[in-house]
Amino acid sequence: MTEQEQNQTFTDWLGQYKALLFKVVRAYAVPIMDQDDLLQEILIQVWHSIPTFKQQSSSTTWVYRIALNTAIKWSTKERKHTDARETIETVQPMLQEPSAQPDERISWLYDEIHQLNEVDRSLCLLFLDGFSYKEMATILGISESNIGVKINRIKKQLITKSKQPNHYGI
Structure with a gap:
């Protein structure tokens, strides 16, 4: 090349x-x-x-x-x-x-993603970008079934945190 x-x-x-x-x-x-x-x-x-x-x-x-x-x-x-x-x-x-005020919900989401471990952080980004479980497994080198389990746990964790009062500064 x-x-x-x-x-x-x-x-x-x-x-x-x-x-x-x-x-x-x-x-x-x-x-x-x-x-x-x-x-x-x-x-x-x-x-x-x-x-x-x-x-x-x-x-x-x-x-x-x-x-x-x-x-x-x-x-x-x-x-x-x-x-x-x-x-x-x-x-x-x-x-x-x-600068202009950033959307507090997006800031909250990035703060929460930042608190995850490295693999879960990567999964969140890949999931939010619409990658399939197969593609995520290829990128991260873990099984598709493990991807599904981890994503479901992350979703539950974020949903629980989002329901707490003042979860993104409002």
Whole structure:
């Protein structure tokens, strides 16, 4: 594969899967600076993976797998350094320009997804993007029946939390 072909594939995938990448980033990183770092790491991994893409799966499955695996690895590594960043994170809101109020329900959902373990977080994102159990099993490397059990448990957990008073700040 030539560098020009790799550039074209990367540009095409970035255009096609930008929203997918942002969802993964938002589910695995909360502060804006961390989201930027994680997005950059995912993009690097996607870039490096292009020459090894053999089209045995769809490009969506390929990019999702890379994004989720990179996010899981990144969040595990970042968890070790959380205490050292506490003071920066408290200053972060002062450094940002005020923006339009985000939908509190979406913020609540991302907060809840962020609290799940890495596999369940990945399942939530894949489920919300409409992937079949078979596709999810391929991406995550677990059985379809296990996918179904985990998704049902996550749904029940989120429904229970959503019925609690003040579940998303209202």
